Amino acid sequence: xxxxxxxxxxxxxxxxxxxxxxxxxxxxxxxxxxxxxxxxxxxxxxxxxxxxxxxxxxxxxxxxxxxxxxxxxxxxxxxxxxxxxxxxxxxxxxxxxxxxxxxxxxxxxxxxxxxxxxxxxx
Amino acid sequence: xxxxxxxxxxxxxxxxxxxxxxxxxxxxxxxxxxxxxxxxxxxxxxxxxxxxxxxxxxxxxxxxxxxxxxxxxxxxxxxxxxxxxxxxxxxxxxxxxxxxxxxxxxxxxxxxxxxxxxxxxxxxxxxxxxxxxxxxxxxxxxxxxxxxxxxxxxxxxxxxxxxxxxxxxxxxxxxxxxxxxxxxxxxxxxxxxxxxxxxxxxxxxxxxxxxxxxxxxxxxxxxxxxxxxxxxxxxxxxxxxxxxxxxxxxxxxxxxxxxxxxxxxxxxxxxxxxxxxxxxxxxxxxxxxxxxxxxxxxxxxxxxxxxxxxxxxxxxxxxxxxxxxxxxxxxxxxxxxxxxxxxxxxxxxxxxxxxxxxxxxxxxxxxxxxxxxxxxxxxxxxxxxxxxxxxxxxxxxxxxxxxxxxxxxxxxxxxxxxxxxxxxxxxxxxxxxxxxxxxxxxxxxxxxxxxxxxxxxxxxxxxxxxxxxxxxxxxxxxxxxxxxxxxxxxxxxxxxxxxxxxxx
Amino acid sequence: xxxxxxxxxxxxxxxxxxxxxxxxxxxxxxxxxxxxxxxxxxxxxxxxxxxxxxxxxxxxxxxxxxxxxxxxxxxxxxxxxxxxxxxxxxxxxxxxxxxxxxxxxxxxxxxxxxxxxxxxxxxxxxxxxxxxxxxxxxxxxxxxxxxxxxxxxxxxxxxxxxxxxxxxxxx
Numbered sequence: 127x128x129x130x131x132x133x134x135x136x137x138x139x140x141x142x143x144x145x146x147x148x149x150x151x152x153x154x155x156x157x158x159x160x161x162x163x164x165x166x167x168x169x170x171x172x173x174x175x176x177x178x179x180x181x182x183x184x185x186x187x188x189x190x191x192x193x194x195x196x197x198x199x200x201x202x203x204x205x206x207x208x209x210x211x212x213x214x215x216x217x218x219x220x221x222x223x224x225x226x227x228x229x230x231x232x233x234x235x236x237x238x239x240x241x242x243x244x245x246x247x248x
Numbered sequence: 249x250x251x252x253x254x255x256x257x258x259x260x261x262x263x264x265x266x267x268x269x270x271x272x273x274x275x276x277x278x279x280x281x282x283x284x285x286x287x288x289x290x291x292x293x294x295x296x297x298x299x300x301x302x303x304x305x306x307x308x309x310x311x312x313x314x315x316x317x318x319x320x321x322x323x324x325x326x327x328x329x330x331x332x333x334x335x336x337x338x339x340x341x342x343x344x345x346x347x348x349x350x351x352x353x354x355x356x357x358x359x360x361x362x363x364x365x366x367x368x369x370x371x372x373x374x375x376x377x378x379x380x381x382x383x384x385x386x387x388x389x390x391x392x393x394x395x396x397x398x399x400x401x402x403x404x405x406x407x408x409x410x411x412x413x414x415x416x417x418x419x420x421x422x423x424x425x426x427x428x429x430x431x432x433x434x435x436x437x438x439x440x441x442x443x444x445x446x447x448x449x450x451x452x453x454x455x456x457x458x459x460x461x462x463x464x465x466x467x468x469x470x471x472x473x474x475x476x477x478x479x480x481x482x483x484x485x486x487x488x489x490x491x492x493x494x495x496x497x498x499x500x501x502x503x504x505x506x507x508x509x510x511x512x513x514x515x516x517x518x519x520x521x522x523x524x525x526x527x528x529x530x531x532x533x534x535x536x537x538x539x540x541x542x543x544x545x546x547x548x549x550x551x552x553x554x555x556x557x558x559x560x561x562x563x564x565x566x567x568x569x570x571x572x573x574x575x576x577x578x579x580x581x582x583x584x585x586x587x588x589x590x591x592x593x594x595x596x597x598x599x600x601x602x603x604x605x606x607x608x609x610x611x612x613x614x615x616x617x618x619x620x621x622x623x624x625x626x627x628x629x630x631x632x633x634x635x636x637x638x639x640x641x642x643x644x645x646x647x648x649x650x651x652x653x654x655x656x657x658x659x660x661x662x663x664x665x666x667x668x669x670x671x672x673x674x675x676x677x678x679x680x681x682x683x684x685x686x687x688x689x690x691x692x693x694x695x696x697x698x699x700x701x702x703x704x705x706x707x708x709x710x711x712x713x714x715x716x717x718x719x720x721x722x723x724x725x726x727x728x729x730x731x732x733x734x735x736x737x738x739x740x741x742x743x744x745x746x747x748x749x750x751x752x
Numbered sequence: 753x754x755x756x757x758x759x760x761x762x763x764x765x766x767x768x769x770x771x772x773x774x775x776x777x778x779x780x781x782x783x784x785x786x787x788x789x790x791x792x793x794x795x796x797x798x799x800x801x802x803x804x805x806x807x808x809x810x811x812x813x814x815x816x817x818x819x820x821x822x823x824x825x826x827x828x829x830x831x832x833x834x835x836x837x838x839x840x841x842x843x844x845x846x847x848x849x850x851x852x853x854x855x856x857x858x859x860x861x862x863x864x865x866x867x868x869x870x871x872x873x874x875x876x877x878x879x880x881x882x883x884x885x886x887x888x889x890x891x892x893x894x895x896x897x898x899x900x901x902x903x904x905x906x907x908x909x910x911x912x913x914x915x916x917x918x919x920x921x922x923x
Contacts, residue, residue: 163415163419216385222906222910224408226910227400228404229910231400254859306867
């Protein structure tokens with residue numbers, strides 16, 4: 127069920143990126159799409175009644191350097207969290223680039239409306 | 249050789265961070281370093297021919313770590329990437345004098361090359377996505393490099409559609425991870441073969457085709473290409489059209505469809521239909537163009553359609569359980585056309601850049617009679633046009649011949665007829681280019697132009713020689729067996745391919 | 753006497769808050785104090801990245817946001833005097849170099865690219881202490897430096913755009 131809501135958020139972002147005419151609104155639609163995908167990726171790792179995958183003193187067997195089996199059986203999957211960190215960094219870079227292109231386009235054309243920025247045709 | 253595999257990513261990446269330090273005073277030193285890096289990569293890529301293997305990063309085993317995989321298809325793509333990037337870098341030493349901030353251009357270029365190299369050797373799908381994103385970001389910045397009106401508009405359109413494509417791909421990767429529990433390509437394909445396609449995986453496959461189709465500019469996802477490729481500086485157009493749409497789009501799509509999910513009849517038909525649509529739409533829209541680089545961009549769409557058609561046809565024959573030799577021939581045609589198109593399309597874009605630098609315009613109506621003033625550019629453009637149309641003995645003829653023979657052999661006669669018809673349309677558009685740009689009368693304001701100088705000529709002559717010699721790649725048996733056949737074998741073995749590499 | 757003091761006080765206040773553009777004096781004073789705390793917090797997140805949540809990227813974002821706070825309350829020129837653009841670019845490259853160096857040293861000492869050579873051979877340390885997990889803290893420091901400086905540069909460049917825009921509007 128939460129997965130279907132994630133997909134709904136993705137569709138909302140896609141609608142916004144496709145239908146809107148203001149450049150900044152299109153960029154916001156792209157950002158919402160990326161948030162939806164990151165949310166979906168994190169929710170994949172969830173385990174019911176799970177704990178955070180952080181090791182501290184209580185989870186190490188005394189004497190050895192090994193982790194208690196209880197930890198491995200109840201911890202939430204940490205791999206999607208690492209994937210999402212990478213995806214957030216990438217979308218940050220992409221967003222910075224696209225915003226700076228929007229600002230420069232505003233300086234050149236004087237408007238944010240994409241129906242008036244149509245020098246390339248045909 | 250396998251131990252040198254990270255060098256393909258590491259050397260351009262480190263040079264991308266060294267180059268901004270040079271600043272304004274060391275511009276020639278920076279350019280020399282960048283050229284040296286691309287030549288070193290070319291030598292390394294030639295050295296990887298015929299070898300295969302797996303490199304585990306950080307000594308982690310493949311169940312937990314990242315692996316880099318070198319096989320026939322990867323070494324073919326590495327060769328193509330390094331050849332085109334060497335020529336583009338040589339060309340841009342002289343061409344980019346018109347722009348400021350050359351050290352930033354070189355740094356972005358190196359980043360793009362590092363990311364593309366990393367993409368073709370990566371062995372798990374999330375690593376593929378990360379490198380795909382790095383290459384896309386570098387190309388978004390390079391398309392809008394000149395910061396004029398058209399370039400910014402083209403860069404914005406390209407960025408919006410590229411980000412949508414990347415979001416689709418990431419969603420597909422998330423669905424695949426959720427359904428199989430692995431990210432490594434070999435383990436994912438094993439899991440999919442044993443469990444079959446449930447609805448989640450089928451949806452992931454649809455998202456992958458949409459996302460990678462957006463990156464490869466297949467129709468109906470092609471809307472960004474006719475705006476982005478003309479507006480970029482000429483060496484970047486050559487890189488975009490020659491290698492980026494092929495590595496980010498076609499290579500990744502074939503890797504996922506053939507080696508991970510396994511080809512089926514529906515998928516084969518889908519690829520064939522997408523290829524045919526691209527061929528038609530690209531050719532018809534290109535004939536009516538008057539902007540030189542826009543015509544070349546539409547022609548790119550059409551030629552990528554050929555590649556996808558060849559590969560899809562081979563996959564369809566395999567999925568139907570037909571003769572494996574026919575499928576191998578079709579895939580050989582598709583891959584050879586990929587290699588050829590990379591070389592002659594980048595040559596065409598480099599000649600158009602040379603023409604633009606001399607005359608200052610891209611509109612064909614304002615040009616004419618440049619043949620006497622720019623003989624070497626004219627010769628290179630004619631060789632490239634003859635190749636792309638398919639005149640023997642140039643390279644394009646052989647790949648189109650193989651595609652037609654494969655289609656006829658597998659009893660797809662209508663496909664062969666369409667291939668020949670679209671080749672005729674390609675002939676029309678390149679005759680238009682030759683007539684309006686090089687033949688005819690020289691207009692008044694262009695009497696003073698001169699031929700391009702220095703490294704631009706060297707790059708164009710290098711690619712033109714390669715165009716003429718590419719036919720040897722097919723005809724000389726040892727070259728074909730070492731370079732082309734391993735790549736075909738990777739795709740025809742399908743999902744069972746990974747067991748030969750990994751012993752799992 | 754009181755009048756003169758009052759005059760000098762207001763003169764001081766005016767020069768502090770009108771000569772340099774930015775926000776009111778309360779915001780400026782507090783932001784100087786808080787910036788140091790945020791910077792220290794960012795260093796903590798970077799350095800203990802292998803024990804607590806965080807690591808290179810999150811710590812780098814916090815480091816950058818401390819400078820962005822200064823930029824918002826004092827104006828762009830004040831921050832640019834303290835951390836000028838060429839120096840920031842060089843720091844950026846140094847951060848990337850450190851990361852590449854850690855990876856290459858893994859190749860030299862460990863035999864494979866990116867091997868955690870410190871943990872396996874030279875300096876294993878105790879688990880859950882600061883010196884453990886080999887080369888991971890070094891990578892975290894490199895990434896934190898690079899990401900912090902990069903985001904600072906991005907915000908600086910975008911604010912330079914705004915300055916040009918408002919000048920053209922005035923014309």
